[in-house]
Amino acid sequence: MRNMHPADELAMIRTDIRRLREREDYLRKGFLSLRLxxxxxxxxxxxxxxxxxxxxxxKLPAHLLDDPDLWETQVIRHVHIDEVRHPAAHIPMWADQMATCDLIEPT
Known part of the structure; x- marks a missing residue:
């Protein structure tokens, strides 16, 4: 594994998690529908x-919903990741790995 910035690593991990959740959802639906x-x-x-x-x-009466004593504010700290937009074309991760390989083409 290449040495990467922690922000890039977190973005990669979240991409993997998203892919795994999509696969989990597909499998879950398959079991629930008895297709799998x-x-x-x-x-x-x-x-x-x-x-x-x-x-x-x-279904609660409005006077209860409007009562500030029945509500509390919850504050959550969240780390959000945005992709950096470089002016040059984005180089895929696999291209960096291929830079250490020799390319041999038939003559």
Whole structure:
């Protein structure tokens, strides 16, 4: 693995996580719809039904929703990553790895 800036590494990790979440979503939907087999070599996927209670805020009277004593502000620190736009063309990560290779073409 090449030495990279921590911001670039975090961006790469988040790209991997996004790809893995998309794959997880595809598999989850396949198990829920019974399109995929649930028995694997090392694991079994089991579909379970879980029930929980939640408050329906939209059904509460307005005087409760407007009461500041019933609300609290939560502050979360979040690290956001933006891709740097270089004036030159973006060089793919694999191109940097190929720079250490010799290219031999048939004559």
């Amino acid at each position: 087999q649930t028995q694997g070599v090392d694991a079994v996927a089991t579909v379970k039904i879980v029930k929980n209670r939640r408050l329906c805020q939209h």
